[in-house]
Amino acid sequence: MALGARALSEAAGAAGHPDVLTWSTVFLSAAQAGPVSVHAELLREGRSVSTGQVRLVQEGPDGPVERARLTAVLGDAPVALEPAHRAPGPPSMPPPEECVPARRDGSPLASAIALLDRLDIRVDPATAGFAMGRPTGRGVLRAWVRMADGREPDVAMLPFAVDCLMPVAFDLGVAGWAPTLELSGQVLGRPASGWLRVAMHADVVAGSFYVEDADVWDSTGRLVARSRQLAGIRVPAEGLVAPVDGPADRPADRPAG
Template identity: 50%
Template sequence: MTAAGETTGTSAVSDFDVETAVTPRAGQSGVFDAELSERWRIGNGVNGGVLLALAARAMRDAFLAGDPATTHADPLAISAYYLTPAEPGALAAHVEPIRTGRSVSTATVSLRQSGEGGDVERLRAIATFGDLGAVHDEVTTTATPPELPPVEECLSMDQAPPQFLRAASLLERLDLRLDPATAGWAAGRPSGKGEMRGWLRLADGREPDVLMLLLAIDALPPTAFELGLPGWTPTLELSAHVRSRPAAGWLRIVITTRTNSGGFVEEDAEVWDSEGRLVALSRQLARVTPPRR
């Protein structure tokens, strides 16, 4: 059974759905179990977008458990703090509903894994859910879709530096094509402009939905690479707004940064669907770490 706002493009179960699946824990209301694998690793931990989607799925399922008829299945706004890197293995999502209203509902979630001395909190988030199917189509915006070369003229990730591919297993799950104008870092010639642009879809053919948008906002290489800063940039805080359920097909993504100060960089992302609609936005704060020698 597929929840409101969720679609799948193939009959087989997608890796993304497997990685973000949650199961209610018997006898413990609001607690969901999950299993993280090596397949979505980036650097020292599991990709932050995958964790965000898993957190949203757990909150959505908590709302559905409380009221199976609820239409509040779409994360409209979610803000997450990444406390420690999540590792492959068992993970528990502890959900606390805060308010259930007519048009929106709000909850918090804590993602935890067993570690030395007991549970280690990986992520804490608060989110507001609603029904994007009930949102009217009228849009007023000054935003415009990023201009990208055709998909076939963009660079696939198998052309990325070998050391980058070895540290990012999630790239095997993604069909990501970068605009060559924002991929100078891969050849040791960063532009210095702090911008990444590219096309994205899942490699297994699964079509995008609102949960995949939470992965999309954190799927491109860090903008710090184009600033000539090749170290990893772990996310500290990320806030996302989902504006519409995406149409099937490629997603178009642009991520920009304006300030690198004191070892911290902000990144602003826009995700546009195949019909030219702005379907998600985000801002995150990340820490720039120097590469290991």
């Protein structure tokens, strides 16, 4: 998603709309490690916003295979998203140095997740029980996130940030397979430098699908992105883990600032 959003941002930059404001992505097939072709197209150039789509394609054994298609509305974030009038505040979390680092050497499951090489993730201990075989059943994950190479967050990173953690299904007691079918997100501000605070939750499971929501705050406590996705889940025969008692899972709405 971030790769596609970056391509559309470059295509719409000449029109004065360098930032993705909202996007929707349909995942058509499983991407493989290797080269990808990015085909960006502007569908409309307006005065305040532009609209575009991008196709991400890889070569398969029988020819090109489309992996994902993203449509987006683009604008100028500092103009379109200021000031912030109202937004929920960030959840209370221990500082990053007191949270649980997510590393590839942390577990056999994590060893195969190459994405962890790109990120510095510190999971809130209150939501890290899944890593020790003790999921809470509340369907909540919270973590601090930043790029491992020290690059500061920007608007183009936000489509990455909303889906960079392990699936919330892990906290429901379902590890492993959780493919995203569709994800829609909104950029709500240009992030300040420093850690991003990501909170994800899933309170709906229906058959072989579940809904996963994500909120992202920057280092100043401003909500800068939000998303919702429909993903697959394989509920075991014994069902989901029963929720344990715990603090409120979502922050209460409050005026921004």
